[in-house]
Amino acid sequence: SDTSALETENANLKAENEAMKAENEAMKAQIEEGMAMLAAGTLPMGDGESRLNTVRERGKVICASRDDVPGYGGIDAAGNNVGFDIDLCRALATAVLGDPSAIEIRLINAAERGPTIQSGEVDMLVRTVTWTSSRDAGWGNYAQTMFYDGQGFMVRADSGITDALELEGATVCVTLGTTTELNLQDFSDQNGLGITVSTFEDTDAVVAAYDAGQCDSFTNDNSQLAALRTALSNPADHVILPNTISEEPLGPVVPHGDDQWFDIVKTVMAILIYGEAYGISQSDVPSAATDNTKVDRLLGISGAFGQEELGLSETVAQDVLKAVGNYGEIYDRNLGPSGINLPREGGRNALWANAPCTDCPKGGQIYAAPLR
Amino acid sequence: MASPPVSQPEGMLPPRSEVGVTGWLHANLFSNWFNSVLTLVSAALLVTGLWFGLKWIFLAADWTVISELGGRFLLGRYNTEAACEGQNCFWRPQAALIMVSVLLGAAWGLRGNRVARAVAWLVAGVSAAFAFLPYNLATMGLDVRILLLLNLPAVPLGWALAKYTPLGTGTRVTILGVAIFFITLILLRGLPGLPFLQPVSVVYWGGLSLNLILAVGGITLSLPIGIALALGRRSNLPVVKVLCVFFIEVFRGVPLITLLFMSQTLVPLAFPEDMPQNSLFRAAVVITLFSSAYMAENIRGGLQALHPGQAEAARALGLPGWQTTMLISLPQAIRNVIPAIVGQFIGLFKDTSLVYIIGMLDVVAIGRSFIQSNPEYLPSARELFVFLAAVFWIFTYGMSYISGKVEDYMGVGRR
Amino acid sequence: MDSASRLLTYQGIPVWRHVQIIQWAVQIVSGILVVALVVWFFSNMVGAIQDRDIPSGFSFLSREYQTPIGEHFIPYESSDTFLYALLVGITNTAIVAVAGVFLATALGIFIGVSRLSSNWIVSKLAMVYIEFFRNVPLLVQLFFWFYIVLELPAIRESFVVADAFYLSNRGFSMPWPKATEYSVAVIWLGLAAVAIVAGWLVYRRQARMEEQTGRSGYPLIYSFATALVIGAIAWLILSFAGGSSPFYISMPEPQGRFGNIVGGFTARAGLLVLLTGLVMYTASFIAEIVRAGIQSVGRGQTEAARALGLSPMSTLRSVTFPQAMRVIIPPLISQFLNLTKNSSLGGAVAYSDLTNIAVTMTQTAPAVSIFMLIMASYLAMSLTWSLIGNLYNRHIRFVGG
Amino acid sequence: MAVEETTTGQEIEDIIICRDVHKWYGSFHALKGVSTTVKPGEVVVILGPSGSGKSTLIRTINHLEQHQRGDIIVDGIELSGDIRNIDAIRREVGMVFQSFNLFPHLTVMQNITLAPTKVRHWSKSQAEEVANELLTRVGIPEQASKFPAELSGGQQQRVAIARALAMQPKVMLFDEPTSALDPEMIKEVLDVMRELASTGMTMLTVTHEIGFAREVADRVIMMDEGNIVEEAEPNEFFTNPRNERAQMFLSQIL
Amino acid sequence: MAVEETTTGQEIEDIIICRDVHKWYGSFHALKGVSTTVKPGEVVVILGPSGSGKSTLIRTINHLEQHQRGDIIVDGIELSGDIRNIDAIRREVGMVFQSFNLFPHLTVMQNITLAPTKVRHWSKSQAEEVANELLTRVGIPEQASKFPAELSGGQQQRVAIARALAMQPKVMLFDEPTSALDPEMIKEVLDVMRELASTGMTMLTVTHEIGFAREVADRVIMMDEGNIVEEAEPNEFFTNPRNERAQMFLSQIL
């Protein structure tokens, strides 16, 4: 046989071996590096990169929300994401990118909320998330309560029930993976009601089940009960009981680990609230000095409330209020008269008692840190 | 059995009970008293079922929810203002569809058989038929209708390409098919920088087209992965074998929805935070791997059923091991298990409806999302699900029908 | 050959051409690649978990769950632990799986045999059944059944049969034995087991006698009689000694202002819907498997049996079915497995299966750990099915089979 | 009717009577009026090219296929739609197939005793006794507990013969019993068949084994295209076939 | 190494050399030290009862089974773990199986041209030319575009021979090439083999066709229980077998 061919083959092989050895070496180094990083608890991710920069590079704010509850997060007939939560996301997008449509809404179900915000995949979670201490600790940072809700019950009017304490032995429908489930359990245990639950994954099924009489009562946050009552075949046959069995402060959540981003979101929420308090409406955002220094400071006409430190533009409030309107307008659009028609006047979701506005609902708990 | 009598050279006709209508009735419905009773009972069942079903469909049901959603069933929110700002992006899926028509036409031109022809014309015909939906022009513009109609000339174009140009070889048409799949993906996803191909985020993908993209992608990828796993599992190399067995058993032993959950909750943790995350991509990977594990077992079944003499003959001819596998064992093994593979494809197509878990609005989820966001339609859920069942049925039954034809064509029964 | 290349030979053959060496190299390389990939993946994941303070670990298992579970077949209170709640989920899934498997198999065999019926209309109906139910996603079917069940009357207008069986859109209730006193009940159950064993022994004896002598020994009748008599005697003795019978029949009865059914056994709507959906869906696959199995038995086999004068029934029982079983069992087992896994869609129709409960747990417990547990549970169930399949396969194995 | 008919005249002597038997598969005419008779104890060999209807003929005789015209009377029982008659005939007629068709999931012993216990309701011990006798007769007494797959082809075919004989039939039908066997095994099966013929069993055999036909057969029937084209003494048939088709056929296989 | 060894002495003349070949299947000793040589152009017929190791022997020669002891040298190439040698030997040795093993998914033409184009890298037209020649040689030039399932058994086996010849092997191995065939078809295959032998092809054939062995073989090898028990001229072997086992075997099959 041909020895020279053999020799070249051998040489090739040797070279290959060499290469492989080098590769092994490199791999070993990599693994060692990985182990070291593991030990130090760090990860090969762009640590220097702040979320604000990431978002600006991306050109989009990613929010996790929902598509199945009218008023909060739904999809309108034209296929657009609409709702209170969606508008909060738009406000954030306007603040950091100047464009209310620069949002991407990830639709997630209740059970995925924790892991989604934990992984840092989304910039903000606004999906009717109740603020609880363990979620605050485990999931991410709650920025600001934007809506105060409480859990209630809906029953058939002809059942004659007027108080939730009469629900002994009832079958109650509830949606899966929410604080609603937990509160119901507490309520039943505390009052010895022996309630049986039927836990549904999705809203369409739970409404249909209650409507057909598969359960005696339907529990959810009061505001959602009100919205969903309109979906029943005969809304007048159902009443929402006066009892509220839990505190449900709802608000946006941001991932742990980026204080600047956390502060931005809190500030944007405050802009919406003070926008209403100062009577700045979407259609009428002053761009020149007014007679109110607080308004001028908010709108970036004179003074500042920390825009620079937060990496926001001077006129961020102008942009936000022009794009999505103030808190009251967002409320009215989605939850109020042009939305699912939840009363606001006299409730907890009115502005605080001595808010400076003239004709806005007052005496409630919507309040944010002053912008200065 | 029931074939009409052909002329007999000896001039003797078969008896009546053997052929013709009476023969058929006797043989199939009333051969004895038990059969006669069965016939009557089943017929009664059938008639009542049809009576109530049809009554509901035509009189009781309110189908406005279907017409209201209309094109959204097909494309999801792809063409909304949010998805494709300041542009009309409807032409992009349309163009993709026309390319598919060209491809099917080319497949027909290449193979020249009846099945390929039927499939090509069916797809193009159904697409073109959409052009005549009774929406007003504001809802469905003339441009859209013209693009839909273009599917009809696309088929003969593909046919001619395969027939009269150098494109007409199996390899090239296959390459064309793969290329078209990727071009479709690019068309749908868009390319940053090209003004007319503005990127459309995957969150706006949806409807039946999402199911189809996931299914087609999953099917094309799970076949080779499944083959590799099957060969690995049959390999006589213990390490390779153990790895493959482990992969297959884990993916087959766990429900797909928990895998999908995990793809959304745990898998992102394994990648750097600022890496662009794409939940649809992760879901597609999980669905593909899940399907591959099943595919591997199907292929393995086919390989096991193969007569060992086939591989021996190939080896005796001097074909090296990999060529024996690629040219002799696999083609036959796959042909043996076409029904199982098609069943797997159908399963995968059905499973794509589970992407609701990751918040993607496939054809099922888009309908549910609509009725939930617009509670006045909640009472139409029954109509919605009946419609969805029909849509899936048409596709999956179509697939198994075509597979039956392909099997006939490939002469599975001939051996 | 020079000395350098001689070094690279094994058994006188250059290593890159040596069959065994090539095989080893392939294995080592692929092994290293896969292990590296897995290590990379998990080290990243663990890193991220630590880095972002994402909860993990298993200490939550002994905490109280404090969350309602809609359906439970073993007693459950909100003060039970996570671990116990998981167990509730596993039993819920297992019960659906086992019940579903039995029903789906029965229905599947029925449909499969109908598909082969010589009666045209019966075989076509079976075909329509199969083509419909296996071609529509289970999720869509589940909702279909969900809305069908909602069409049933509300609880107050339940269909009632003999004041004992209630059917409404909340579920189906029926009388069910309940223990009067646990200790007595357990003793009787033990004795009942003895009675069954005795009955079985009698069956074997009679059957053997029948075989040996050719005279009919009525094994079934004798064995049932034996078991019944022993059981009844034990019942009577325990009743007299204990003052009350070991079990009583608990009758379902509407109670309270809501008219909810108390007593007896109630299969709630979620269970009914899930079970119906799973059974109808899986039966369509099983039907095809059964058909293929029966068709796989060569025509020669039936012809030989018929030529020997065996009746069609005997042919089916002694010749066709035992052989078909060997073709049927492996795919059948994988259908059982699929059914078990598909029960994870139960949450959509308000059945608290394992996945449903586990997903709810991620609200108050680390998702990472929950998913590990849930994967392990499903894998264990899958392995159990495979084990049963293998045991049965071994049981029916024959040389050359 | 048939029974009355057959109690008269000389027909009583014939154990198998075929009168103008026609068989169609759908519209394909496979038997075109076959008539012949077989006397008790006679050994008849059926020859003919492939597709000539040999198998079809003997399969109609025990009603594995149903003929549509003409009469087949076996042991005085007429074959008709009456299932009682069909069962009766099958009990009297044993059949051996080319491909053995042993039941692979049963042992040799179980294969043989299945029909006697299920159909004739013999006791197991009685059936096993008979089975052992038969196994000795076909030369494999020691294989009773093996499964078919553990036996050679020749042994399998001998078991198949024993299985058919266990029902104590009056007539045995063989459809190419040796054509799936190795040469060495053909002999052992033919030996068994020879022995069987010598005990006076009525046998109707489709085979290509000319040696066997010459030596054992009382008569040779040659079929072609669904007809009997020649029926003769073996000696006469092989040395001096009258029919042209038979001459051609013989020239090919001899 | 093997190459060097075989370039010396008279061994160059032998195209197949088996030296003390042992083969175990698990613990079953199938070949118990077989030694023999075949010269170029020689036609050797291997006989022996079932299970004697005939198939095993010829399958080890082209490495379809791996032997565990002893040497097999074909055309100067030693069989060992070296894949290059294995491939080389397979290229030089053609094999024909009892069950044809045609590739059912390929046409006759594709069956024949597959190996030449893939292994010898011939052009398609060249391979088809050779294939057409071979098909004419085996007597079925008109069947090129059919699929195997459309051919009779005899035709299939002739295609299998053509397929093996297309690789222009120096040695042809036949493992009972006619035993799955109907009597009418055996002759056509044997005719092709006769013709092949007359062209000087080296052939190693396992067969039960005594006529063929007598007429064509240069030598007959009789195997029993994994050993060669007799090796002789066919005339001598059939008329006057020395070995007792051979006598017994011949008495059975003649």
Ligand SMILES: Nc1ncnc2c1ncn2[C@@H]1O[C@H](COP(=O)(O)OP(=O)(O)OP(=O)(O)O)[C@@H](O)[C@H]1O
């Ligand atoms: N079940 C069937 N359906 C339709 N045609 C059939 C069937 N069985 C046999 N035939 C046809 O009837 C004819 C006679 O077949 P038969 O099997 O009796 O022939 P044969 O003489 O036994 O041939 P061979 O020697 O090949 O066994 C053939 O042409 C065959 O194709």
Ligand SMILES: Nc1ncnc2c1ncn2[C@@H]1O[C@H](COP(=O)(O)OP(=O)(O)OP(=O)(O)O)[C@@H](O)[C@H]1O
């Ligand atoms: N793959 C295998 N595994 C185990 N044993 C085998 C295998 N192949 C063959 N044998 C055994 O080796 C022995 C020789 O087999 P071989 O096939 O060589 O016999 P043969 O002489 O060709 O017989 P036949 O004439 O039946 O083909 C037999 O006892 C057989 O059972």
Ligand SMILES: [Mg+2]
């Ligand atoms: Mg025949």
Ligand SMILES: [Mg+2]
């Ligand atoms: Mg052999």
